[in-house]
Amino acid sequence: MTIPREHYLQAVFPTPFHARTSAANTLNAWHRWRDYTVADAYFDVGLEYTALRNACTVFDLSPMTKHLITGPDALAYMNRLVTRDVAKLKPGRVGYTVWCDDAGQVVDDGTIFHLRDHVYRLCSQERQLDWLHGSAPGFDVSIQEETHDVAALALQGPTSCAVLKRLGLAGIETLTPFGIRGYAFEGGELTVSRTGFTGDLGYELWIDPELAVALWDRLFDVGQQVGLKPMGTFALEMSRIEAGFIQAGVDFLPADRAIRAERTRSPFELDLAWLVDFAKGPFTGRRALLAEKARGSRHRLVRLDVEGNKPAKDAFIYDRRRKNVGVVTSALWSPAAKSNIALASVEMPHGAPGDELWAEIYYQKELKWSRLMARCTVVEGPFYSPARRRAVPAADC
Amino acid sequence: MTEAGRIVIVGGGHNGLVCAAYLARAGRKVLVLEAADRVGGAAVTREFAPGFLVSAPAHLLYGFDAAIERELRLAKHGLGYARRGLRTVAPGDAGALILDGADVVAGEVSAADRAALVEYVQRQRRFAAVLARQNGRVPTPWNLARFALDIRCLGRAGMRELLRVGTMNLHDLLEDRFESAALKGALALDGVLGAKLGPRSGQTFFTSLQRADAHSLPRGGMGAVTGALAIAARAAGAEIRVASPVASFVVSSGRVSGVALESGEEIAADAVVSNLDPKSTYLRLLGARHLDAEFARRVQHFRTDGCVAKLHLALDGLPEFRGVPADALGERLIVAPDCGYVDAAFDPAKYREFSPQPVLEITLPSIHDPALAPAGRHVLSAIVQYAPYDLAGGWDEGRKGLFDATLAVLERHAPGLRSRIIAAELLAPPDLEREFRITGGHWHHGELALDQFMMLRPVPGAAQYAAPVDGLYSCGAGCHPGGGVMGNAGRNAARVVLAALRRAPAGGAA
Numbered sequence: 080m081t082i083p084r085e086h087y088l089q090a091v092f093p094t095p096f097h098a099r100t101s102a103a104n105t106l107n108a109w110h111r112w113r114d115y116t117v118a119d120a121y122f123d124v125g126l127e128y129t130a131l132r133n134a135c136t137v138f139d140l141s142p143m144t145k146h147l148i149t150g151p152d153a154l155a156y157m158n159r160l161v162t163r164d165v166a167k168l169k170p171g172r173v174g175y176t177v178w179c180d181d182a183g184q185v186v187d188d189g190t191i192f193h194l195r196d197h198v199y200r201l202c203s204q205e206r207q208l209d210w211l212h213g214s215a216p217g218f219d220v221s222i223q224e225e226t227h228d229v230a231a232l233a234l235q236g237p238t239s240c241a242v243l244k245r246l247g248l249a250g251i252e253t254l255t256p257f258g259i260r261g262y263a264f265e266g267g268e269l270t271v272s273r274t275g276f277t278g279d280l281g282y283e284l285w286i287d288p289e290l291a292v293a294l295w296d297r298l299f300d301v302g303q304q305v306g307l308k309p310m311g312t313f314a315l316e317m318s319r320i321e322a323g324f325i326q327a328g329v330d331f332l333p334a335d336r337a338i339r340a341e342r343t344r345s346p347f348e349l350d351l352a353w354l355v356d357f358a359k360g361p362f363t364g365r366r367a368l369l370a371e372k373a374r375g376s377r378h379r380l381v382r383l384d385v386e387g388n389k390p391a392k393d394a395f396i397y398d399r400r401r402k403n404v405g406v407v408t409s410a411l412w413s414p415a416a417k418s419n420i421a422l423a424s425v426e427m428p429h430g431a432p433g434d435e436l437w438a439e440i441y442y443q444k445e446l447k448w449s450r451l452m453a454r455c456t457v458v459e460g461p462f463y464s465p466a467r468r469r470a471v472p473a474a475d476c
Numbered sequence: 477m478t479e480a481g482r483i484v485i486v487g488g489g490h491n492g493l494v495c496a497a498y499l500a501r502a503g504r505k506v507l508v509l510e511a512a513d514r515v516g517g518a519a520v521t522r523e524f525a526p527g528f529l530v531s532a533p534a535h536l537l538y539g540f541d542a543a544i545e546r547e548l549r550l551a552k553h554g555l556g557y558a559r560r561g562l563r564t565v566a567p568g569d570a571g572a573l574i575l576d577g578a579d580v581v582a583g584e585v586s587a588a589d590r591a592a593l594v595e596y597v598q599r600q601r602r603f604a605a606v607l608a609r610q611n612g613r614v615p616t617p618w619n620l621a622r623f624a625l626d627i628r629c630l631g632r633a634g635m636r637e638l639l640r641v642g643t644m645n646l647h648d649l650l651e652d653r654f655e656s657a658a659l660k661g662a663l664a665l666d667g668v669l670g671a672k673l674g675p676r677s678g679q680t681f682f683t684s685l686q687r688a689d690a691h692s693l694p695r696g697g698m699g700a701v702t703g704a705l706a707i708a709a710r711a712a713g714a715e716i717r718v719a720s721p722v723a724s725f726v727v728s729s730g731r732v733s734g735v736a737l738e739s740g741e742e743i744a745a746d747a748v749v750s751n752l753d754p755k756s757t758y759l760r761l762l763g764a765r766h767l768d769a770e771f772a773r774r775v776q777h778f779r780t781d782g783c784v785a786k787l788h789l790a791l792d793g794l795p796e797f798r799g800v801p802a803d804a805l806g807e808r809l810i811v812a813p814d815c816g817y818v819d820a821a822f823d824p825a826k827y828r829e830f831s832p833q834p835v836l837e838i839t840l841p842s843i844h845d846p847a848l849a850p851a852g853r854h855v856l857s858a859i860v861q862y863a864p865y866d867l868a869g870g871w872d873e874g875r876k877g878l879f880d881a882t883l884a885v886l887e888r889h890a891p892g893l894r895s896r897i898i899a900a901e902l903l904a905p906p907d908l909e910r911e912f913r914i915t916g917g918h919w920h921h922g923e924l925a926l927d928q929f930m931m932l933r934p935v936p937g938a939a940q941y942a943a944p945v946d947g948l949y950s951c952g953a954g955c956h957p958g959g960g961v962m963g964n965a966g967r968n969a970a971r972v973v974l975a976a977l978r979r980a981p982a983g984g985a986a
Binding site: 155363 | 730759763764765766767768769770771772773776937944945
């Protein structure tokens with residue numbers, strides 16, 4: 080399906096699933112995600128979240144920016160673009176990564192799908208076509224944005240594998256985390272990856288927009304019995320914070336959008352040192368990151384367990400109640416972790432595991448605002464990471 | 477096996493040779509690799525017809541750093557001059573305009589204009605001296621501060637004047653001061669020679685400062701300069717290998733560790749210094765994949781398209797130029813009769829066309845240096861503007877057209893010249909690119925303008941001669957202070973390389 084691009088007639092479009100998502104959206108609650116309209120929530124944020132953690136949900140992922148990178152130099156190009164070693168990513172595998180500017184500051188994060196030899200799909204939070212083309216001189220590659228050519232659903236939750244089994248995807252339970260597999264679907268191809276943004280067992284389903292509605296209908300045909308519900312962005316936001324995932328524009332400012340140099344963050348400052356492979360050869364930002372490693376970083380991303388039950392949204396972080404050393408970027412009271420959690424960016428050397436930090440939280444009850452200082456504990460790893468997330472074979476009932 | 481401390485210099489142009497000489501004098505083991513059959517780069521004397529020798533592409537020496545000439549004892553190594561302090565001569569029906577610095581030697585020029593010229597030339601020299609001091613410095617933030625201080629030291633009035641006119645176009649400036657069309661044309665030419673700029677283009681005052689120095693003819697042509705530099709380098713212990721084109725730099729563990737020749741031979745080095753233009757250095761020999769993306773993009777955007785063609789004529793005798801006395805034929809002859817002519821010549825270049833009536837800077841070097849041509853015969857060398865690199869329709873089609881247009885202009889100023897031609901060649905920018913291995917065929921390795929000047933030359937991240945990849949340095953005209961035959965880039969680069977090797981003993985060998 081080709082969506083008309085006459086932006087002066089219409090700037091924001093329905094997704095390929097809109098016929099179904101609009102029918103399911105009993106709240107008629109929508110917002111804009113890039114070029115598309117997507118649901119905030121369908122019936123109740125709390126219940127959608129509960130469905131995700133206890134049964135399964137579908138989330139319309141179609142507006143996610145997607146690029147197809149092909150050609151003889153595709154691997155060399157990808158390895159120069161991103162910080163991790165793409166050579167280690169075998170065909171049929173997905174890898175999370177970030178990419179940096181020359182100063183080693185994160186431009187964006189996303190996932191690389193190694194679809195087959197010399198063919199990569201790069202999914203990103205921000206539009207990246209300009210950056211990708213700007214990185215291309217010297218490489219024999221072709222780069223195309225395919226956001227509008229691929230419809231996508233995130234099917235996430237403990238019964239997600241069961242839904243796919245019922246859909247007839249033979250052997251889907253053996254797909255390992257970050258694996259990709261293709262299945263025939265109604266005369267087309269359904270690509271399934273065991274990936275997601277919820278920190279739970281889950282899959283992402285990629286399909287020709289022409290087959291989008293048929294896929295939605297088939298999923299709900301077979302999914303009703305295992306509790307499948309549609310889920311909007313608000314519930315997804317809860318789950319991604321619990322999983323400890325960062326989001327561009329929320330937890331870090333994409334480097335190419337920053338006006339003030341000190342507002343950007345390096346991978347080290349986002350707790351993503353594990354994504355930086357200095358041994359793989361040259362990549363954009365390598366020299367700056369080596370220098371940062373030698374010199375030390377300016378900031379650190381920390382995961383905080385905040386005392387009490389008041390969400391620490393936008394809270395300033397203090398060192399022993401005195402010095403302002405940072406700010407919370409994402410926070411909520413986590414139903415799954417049963418704790419008050421937050422992601423925060425703090426100045427070095429604060430925020431080492433075991434450090435005592437304090438959050439200054441403003442909250443209101445019946446229009447009366449109050450302030451409290453809540454003790455924070457730095458925790459390591461995600462707040463919520465159930466064993467089923469990584470289990471192989473995946474639970475299929 | 478690595479020879480401890482060896483420095484390989486890729487390219488034996490004048491800057492590469494200057495760099496080699498200074499590094500060798502400091503006790504370093506230096507190997508210069510030149511692709512052509514002889515050293516010299518874009519400052520050579522070459523035979524273009526049997527018995528006829530010409531300087532190509534550079535044909536006049538100006539702005540050459542006297543400190544280099546002295547320190548490397550170039551006079552002792554054979555550098556002499558056939559003629560120094562050439563006058564500028566503009567042919568004309570009513571008698572030629574002849575300028576000798578601030579003096580009007582001949583020509584219909586009013587007393588007011590003569591006085592204005594004295595003032596103008598004095599100002600040019602004062603400001604050019606500030607720039608010249610900066611030429612000898614590595615463009616670090618500290619040296620930028622010294623540059624600012626030098627400007628301040630011009631005094632309140634001088635500083636204000638420099639800041640006022642620094643980015644102005646030459647046309648407006650000349651209109652303000654002069655009446656004589658011929659004088660304005662001659663002065664305008666100095667702001668646009670070698671540049672893709674017309675006299676009404678911004679910053680042509682700045683570009684004119686590069687021409688404020690006296691012009692000389694080295695004895696034996698420009699090849700004599702690079703020849704003396706090669707002798708000086710060898711005398712200091714440097715080894716020079718010609719006919720050794722380098723195919724690529726060898727990168728190991730994120731560091732340039734040597735070079736690979738087109739022959740397949742690999743030569744290890746503790747430092748590699750490139751005399752090539754920035755695009756050849758970074759995008760061809762190193763490769764974008766070894767560079768950060770934004771840096772590679774900046775190099776790609778470095779403006780390298782040449783806009784100058786070079787005409788060489790072998791003549792069976794001396795031509796006559798209208799109004800030019802016989803004893804002035806050996807000076808620097810120009811065809812730039814007025815500012816409007818120069819501007820009209822430039823206009824088509826904006827639309828990828830050559831000038832139907834080009835501006836010319838002409839020398840007849842064999843008058844002062846008879847060895848350049850068989851007895852009684854002469855060589856004419858002319859810079860022809862404008863000749864855009866990316867000519868619409870291509871140069872295979874266009875070369876003859878520009879040649880004919882140039883000869884028509886020459887014939888008008890020198891009637892009968894055409895019948896004296898024994899042999900001729902016109903080198904368009906793609907020819908210069910091919911023969912002298914300069915991307916875009918630009919004699920400065922890239923437009924010398926304020927956006928590609930000092931800490932911006934060639935691009936931020938490589939403007940202090942060190943590349944953003946360890947072990948690699950640049951010393952060519954694409955670096956500060958740029959092209960012409962000055963030698964400063966080579967000398968400054970040598971200083972940077974020596975300091976770096978002192979800080980980190982080469983290759984970690986101790």
